[in-house]
Amino acid sequence: AKEVHVIGGGMAGTEAAWQLLEAGVPVVLHEMRPAVKTDAHVTDGLAELVCSNSFRSDDFENNAVGLLHEEMRRCGSLVMEAAAATKVPAGSALAVDREQFSRYVEDKLTSHPLFTLKREEIPAIPPAEWDNVIIATGPLTSARLAEATLELTGKDSLAFFDAIAPIVYKESIDFSKAWFQSRYDKGEGADYINCPLSEELYNELIDDLLDGDKADYKEWEKDTPYFEGCMPIEVMAERGRQTLSFGPLKPVGLRNPHSDEQPYAVVQLRQDNALGTLYNIVGFQTKLKYGAQKEVFRKIPGLEKAEFARLGGLHRNTFINSPELLDNQLRLKKMPRLRFAGQMTGVEGYVESAAMGLMAGRFAAAERLGRQITPPPVTTAFGALINHITGGHIPGAPEQKTFQPMNINFGIMPPLESNRWPDGRKMKKAERKPAKAARALKDLQEWLDALE
Numbered sequence: 393a394k395e396v397h398v399i400g401g402g403m404a405g406t407e408a409a410w411q412l413l414e415a416g417v418p419v420v421l422h423e424m425r426p427a428v429k430t431d432a433h434v435t436d437g438l439a440e441l442v443c444s445n446s447f448r449s450d451d452f453e454n455n456a457v458g459l460l461h462e463e464m465r466r467c468g469s470l471v472m473e474a475a476a477a478t479k480v481p482a483g484s485a486l487a488v489d490r491e492q493f494s495r496y497v498e499d500k501l502t503s504h505p506l507f508t509l510k511r512e513e514i515p516a517i518p519p520a521e522w523d524n525v526i527i528a529t530g531p532l533t534s535a536r537l538a539e540a541t542l543e544l545t546g547k548d549s550l551a552f553f554d555a556i557a558p559i560v561y562k563e564s565i566d567f568s569k570a571w572f573q574s575r576y577d578k579g580e581g582a583d584y585i586n587c588p589l590s591e592e593l594y595n596e597l598i599d600d601l602l603d604g605d606k607a608d609y610k611e612w613e614k615d616t617p618y619f620e621g622c623m624p625i626e627v628m629a630e631r632g633r634q635t636l637s638f639g640p641l642k643p644v645g646l647r648n649p650h651s652d653e654q655p656y657a658v659v660q661l662r663q664d665n666a667l668g669t670l671y672n673i674v675g676f677q678t679k680l681k682y683g684a685q686k687e688v689f690r691k692i693p694g695l696e697k698a699e700f701a702r703l704g705g706l707h708r709n710t711f712i713n714s715p716e717l718l719d720n721q722l723r724l725k726k727m728p729r730l731r732f733a734g735q736m737t738g739v740e741g742y743v744e745s746a747a748m749g750l751m752a753g754r755f756a757a758a759e760r761l762g763r764q765i766t767p768p769p770v771t772t773a774f775g776a777l778i779n780h781i782t783g784g785h786i787p788g789a790p791e792q793k794t795f796q797p798m799n800i801n802f803g804i805m806p807p808l809e810s811n812r813w814p815d816g817r818k819m820k821k822a823e824r825k826p827a828k829a830a831r832a833l834k835d836l837q838e839w840l841d842a843l844e
């Protein structure tokens with residue numbers, strides 16, 4: 393078969409390359425390091441882990457990232473193989489020796505007869521002769537390629553920062569205090585969940601935001617200006633104690649059905665996934681440390697027992713507006729010979745990025761070999777992620793204008809068909825995640841069997 397070009401030898405690019413090689417398709421992998429450096433990588437090794445050495449929980453029954461590990465193993469993942477070979481003790485988490493891990497991945501690839509490594513930056517959209525390309529250049533994509541991508545996709549379709557507001561499981565919200573309503577009852581229905589703040593609680597929140605422990609800013613983050621729309625909430629609070637009560641927390645057009653008293657301020661949550669199981673706290677993108685976030689946000693009436701699908705954050709990141717730009721095989725609709733993978737597609741984290749590399753590799757291989765392939769079902773962790781990033785057409789899916797990167801979690805998989813076991817017994821809450829995980833692995837196996 394003719395070769396496929398993979399740009400970027402990080403988590404996604406190496407995994408994509410491996411899937412292609414294993415399918416018998418030659419690969420040319422282009423990696424710009426060491427000639428061109430990034431602000432976070434320190435070696436010239438492939439699959440370098442830029443920060444933590446952990447792939448997070450390996451518990452596939454109770455943790456969605458553990459489930460994604462298991463699904464990747466079942467698809468012959470190189471990243472999972474390398475992790476198993478270079479693992480260090482880390483309790484129920486999967487952590488690795490980063491140098492051995494990187495070397496393992498690089499050795500496996502470079503000793504494959506169909507593999508070519510080119511140490512070069514790809515600074516522009518590749519030429520038309522490259523008819524099957526995977527772009528996996530990650531959160532720190534080189535400036536020239538980011539520019540070129542921006543030109544191709546249009547100016548609102550590529551972001552240089554992620555600004556993530558905390559995301560809460562709806563089932564953990566207390567509706568004896570919170571209520572559904574849209575401001576001035578606009579729109580189709582009661583789209584927002586509202587949490588009332590008294591003057592006293594509002595002031596306490598402002599103090600907490602100003603005094604709370606924040607994550608450090610990296611040098612280069614200080615220099616990159618914020619878009620107004622994704623300014624951290626504590627930076628907004630610094631502008632004045634009332635900035636938030638006239639901004640995202642304004643109480644106008646809302647009435648608390650649980651009390652006759654008009655709230656002083658209102659915290660709003662907006663639906664975050666098509667299923668309506670996840671809600672993000674509007675305007676609460678923040679650099680507060682994770683521990684401080686849980687403590688501060690659980691003081692908000694209705695959120696005392698909030699469980700977070702992910703906490704807020706703000707990072708330098710390069711990602712495209714996938715719901716608008718990509719089809720469900722991760723191809724750029726406008727130029728289908730280009731496929732995107734990894735963090736650029738709007739997933740977040742080593743594992744999720746590698747997983748999207750694995751899928752991009754399989755899709756590209758099938759295309760090259762003239763085989764039919766569809767994404768895995770949405771009940772699997774793989775399918776749920778693909779659906780989340782490319783599912784802009786589904787009502788209630790992430791709004792295209794506010795698309796923000798996502799970790800894998802059980803909230804983006806459809807609910808179980810029934811909360812009862814086949815024998816009629818009611819499922820305990822603690823049994824639901826293992827049941828979802830079992831359904832995922834069964835459905836993934838069926839998908840794999842159908843491919844053979």
Ligand code: FAD
Nearest residue numbers: 400402403404424443444514529530534734735741742745
């Ligand atoms: P990368 O792994 O970054 O790979 C992209 C590769 O493309 C790089 O090797 C780069 O050199 C190369 N490249 C870029 N542009 C070009 C070009 N034009 N031509 C050729 N090659 C190019 N995730 C976690 O799970 N845990 C963490 O602790 C964590 N910490 C992070 C800290 C920082 C500072 C950053 C920026 C990210 C962090 N992440 C973390 C996210 C993590 O980096 C990604 O999830 C993951 O590495 C993304 O994989 P990727 O393959 O998409 O990109």
